[in-house]
Ligand code: SF4
């Protein structure tokens with residue numbers, strides 16, 4: 119006889135469990151609270167330099183400043199299923215702290231003398247007044263305008279109103295706004311990501327950005343929770359096509375597992391494998407003709423948009439990975455493509471694990487299970503096969 123289940127199903131009376139409850143569960147645990155209180159609010163979370171491409175196509179050095187903030191207002195009320203930023207925030211960060219963090223970043227890199235681009239990330243939205251004091255928003259906008267740096271900030275859609283953008287462009291007339299759209303699909307936004315906005319919010323935000331001549335960078339997520347590898351591949355190419363004409367840049371973020379998130383729980387239970395690096399290569403191959411209809415690269419011919427893929431924790435079990443032996447080479451080729459936009463980067467890349475990957479995609483097409491069939495590169499194969 120089967121035991122009665124305490125899992126409430128839709129239609130069984132009472133309220134069904136919401137994805138919101140799954141998202142919020144770990145945020146108030148003692149380990150999460152202790153971690154938050156351990157941060158020094160006057161030090162930025164990280165500051166580092168990477169190669170980048172300016173709006174006019176020239177390569178440059180870019181500094182990324184990740185600030186320690188109060189986090190994201192959407193996280194306070196709900197949160198996205200893969201977002202582990204709550205691990206890096208403090209509830210009590212003040213404007214003075216943020217100014218101290220910004221100064222520390224400028225001192226570390228000599229007032230950004232060698233960098234033409236500055237990316238300011240806040241684990242939320244820079245232009246959201248509840249998260250970031252307005253005087254600090256102004257400091258960032260003004261400093262970058264006065265230093266003559268190309269500025270990139272991140273934002274959700276709802277902050278990008280005409281009124282806010284009129285205020286911001288009065289201080290800095292030309293910057294880029296990166297929006298974490300994740301998926302151009304309302305079902306995926308609602309049921310896989312719990313994003314709290316829809317594709318039409320993105321459409322409206324982009325219309326406003328266009329009217330102020332601001333550049334748009336769109337983040338898409340490769341393989342959100344409850345999605346198989348093959349679906350992730352097919353969907354991501356469709357989403358790239360849907361946003362390309364309205365995005366100056368598209369940055370596809372392959373899922374990496376952050377502590378205390380829904381995706382972390384699925385991963386621990388062997389119900390989620392971070393994306394294969396081969397899937398990212400295949401996505402780039404399929405998307406390239408959409409972005410470069412003349413067959414060119416970032417430095418050759420007209421491009422509809424620029425595609426950037428940075429596999430965070432690439433090659434690691436918690437990031438996109440292949441078999442373990444080819445990972446380094448494949449990650450490097452994907453990173454090079456982000457700058458060159460040239461498919462030649464993938465010429466000659468091959469490994470025996472490509473067959474395993476291709477077979478998994480074929481199987482997932484034939485047996486479309488929501489959690490997919492991919493096996494993670496975790497533990498020994500023999501032990502996995504022996505386990506129930
Ligand atoms: S909107 Fe961004 S920062 Fe906020 S919960 Fe979602 S992923 Fe995290």
Ligand SMILES: [Zn+2]
Pocket residue numbers: 440441442443444445469470471472
């Ligand atoms: Zn391999």
